[in-house]
Amino acid sequence: xxxxxxxxxxxxxxxxxxxxxxxxxxxxxxxxxxxxxxxxxxxxxxxxxxxxxxxxxxxxxxxxxxxxxxxxxxxxxxxxxxxxxxxxxxxxxxxxxxxxxxxxxxxxxxxxxxxxxxxxxxxxxxxxxxxxxxxxxxxxxxxxxxxxxxxxxxxxxxxxxxxxxxxxxxxxxxxxxxxxxxxxxxxxxxxxxxxxxxxxxxxxxxxxxxxxxxxxxxxxxxxxxxxxxxxxxxxxxxxxxxxxxxxxxxxxxxxxxxxxxxxxxxxxxxxxxxxxx
Numbered sequence: 001x002x003x004x005x006x007x008x009x010x011x012x013x014x015x016x017x018x019x020x021x022x023x024x025x026x027x028x029x030x031x032x033x034x035x036x037x038x039x040x041x042x043x044x045x046x047x048x049x050x051x052x053x054x055x056x057x058x059x060x061x062x063x064x065x066x067x068x069x070x071x072x073x074x075x076x077x078x079x080x081x082x083x084x085x086x087x088x089x090x091x092x093x094x095x096x097x098x099x100x101x102x103x104x105x106x107x108x109x110x111x112x113x114x115x116x117x118x119x120x121x122x123x124x125x126x127x128x129x130x131x132x133x134x135x136x137x138x139x140x141x142x143x144x145x146x147x148x149x150x151x152x153x154x155x156x157x158x159x160x161x162x163x164x165x166x167x168x169x170x171x172x173x174x175x176x177x178x179x180x181x182x183x184x185x186x187x188x189x190x191x192x193x194x195x196x197x198x199x200x201x202x203x204x205x206x207x208x209x210x211x212x213x214x215x216x217x218x219x220x221x222x223x224x225x226x227x228x229x230x231x232x233x234x235x236x237x238x239x240x241x242x243x244x245x246x247x248x249x250x251x252x253x254x255x256x257x258x259x260x261x262x263x264x265x266x267x268x269x270x271x272x273x274x275x276x277x
Contacts, residue, residue: 003032011112012051058113063089066115067123077139077177125163135177
């Protein structure tokens, strides 16, 4: 393995100490720099041209990537990308650009420069709006990587009351962040919501509302998956033929037009079925 290969597996950037611990000699590192395969970013830091900019910034500031900026590293759901890096440091010398989080201990040994998942989730619960924090935590919980009770113990005291309230919303079963957001919206608007319900002849549906209305949530790739598209049309037809009403919503409806979506559901529940055709 070459130094460039090692950096590729670490987000494109690492300290000299990391390269040396990986077994590379100074001669090998210097040769990679002279050959243009890697760049010497600053004293003791080496990177690839395409290195993750948040990782570079973290090494520059003796900090670590955390909160929503670490979501990509852990493949967590996010509603929107951060407009600036979220960095954690044990010192108070972070400049005005990054959004600063506090952490105790030495982060200089981290490779890549990302906090452990538990710290990332604690920071997102303390920092982000409710639904943005919820989808990150619920993604990790559904994969068995964390537990709300464990996170709750890391968030003591009155100042963490809002963060613990988000944990009260966490459930298993959502297949996407859209289902998580929709579930919270539906329940807060007084609907009787059951999730991932199996209906004979139809299969599992995302939501069954008030026992009679099927609501399905389709992600951004819905229309590109032709086999799934055909399957869902057949499921809709079976549902309608067996007496259920069926509504389908897209990414834009859940995240950008929730009031319109909720009003349509209210109308569907309030309107009696036609008695003749």
